[in-house]
Amino acid sequence: MTSSAPVELLRQRDAEEVAAVVASVFAAELAIAGWLVPHDLAKRERCLREQFTLLVSAVFDRDGRVQGIREQGQLAAVAVWSVHSGGEARELPGYGRKLRAITGEHYPRFRALDAVFAGTAPQTAHHHLDFLAATTRGAGLGGRLLTSYLDWTDRLPVRPMVSLDASNTDAVRFYTRHGFSARGPVQIPGSDGLQVFPMKRHPPARPLSPPTPS
Structure with a gap:
């Protein structure tokens, strides 16, 4: 059933709740997350939640945009968008040290995935969808x-x-329906064949203005 709850802009105070929603969905559903922290769902979710809290907080600090849909007062879906002016991706100050403290023995795998994302990032100015997650499937959130x-x-x-x-x-099929195109899969080193699929959407052409009456 489709939800009628409104889309709302979230604020810095919502960062931990946003990260918790994304972590709970990713930890349970994504094969990549299972590779990052295998065999232990609770630990996997904890590592992702703490990492994502760092990243979501940075989006707020850097004028990104975070949206959510609440149902019965709780976030049921979130989207986290960052804004990039172009050039090579820049890492957050102290990110590596903080990530190592969060992930422990799993740090090399998290770093390998980060390197893939950095390598696929466009060099031109763009907006990037960092996270999209919904706790309920089939509701169109x-x-x-x-x-x-x-x-x-x-x-x-x-x-x-x-x-x-x-x-x-x-996910590729879902985003293709919304106007994105895939560039081809990129292998995650050491993951036994797991891939990510970089995708882009260029803005549609503006409609031509009608001729001005003479």
Whole structure:
């Protein structure tokens, strides 16, 4: 059943709740997450939650945009968007040290995945979908968040290219329906064949203005 709850802009105070939603969904559902921290769901979710709290907080600090849909007062879906001016991806100050403290023995795998994401990041100015997660499947929450953001970017005076890294072929199909195109899969080193799928969406052409009456 489709939810009628509104899409809302979230604030810095929501960072931990946003990270918890994404971590709970990713830890339970994504093969990549299972590779990052195998065999222990609780530990996997904890590592992801603490890492994602760092990353979501940085999005707020760097003028990104975080959206959510609440049901019965709790976040049921979230989208985290970062804004990049171009050039090589820049790491957060102290990120490596903090990530090592969070992930312990699993640190090399987290770093390997970070390196893949850094390598697929566009060098031109763009907006990037860092996270999209919904606790309920089939309610259209993720699609609503995605459409809301893309509609907003398409109304900006300078409309950005939008990028993301899909985690599996189901996600590729979902994002393709929303106007994204895939560049081809990228292998995650040491993961026994796991891949990410970099995708881009270029802004649609503006409609031609009608001729001015003479």
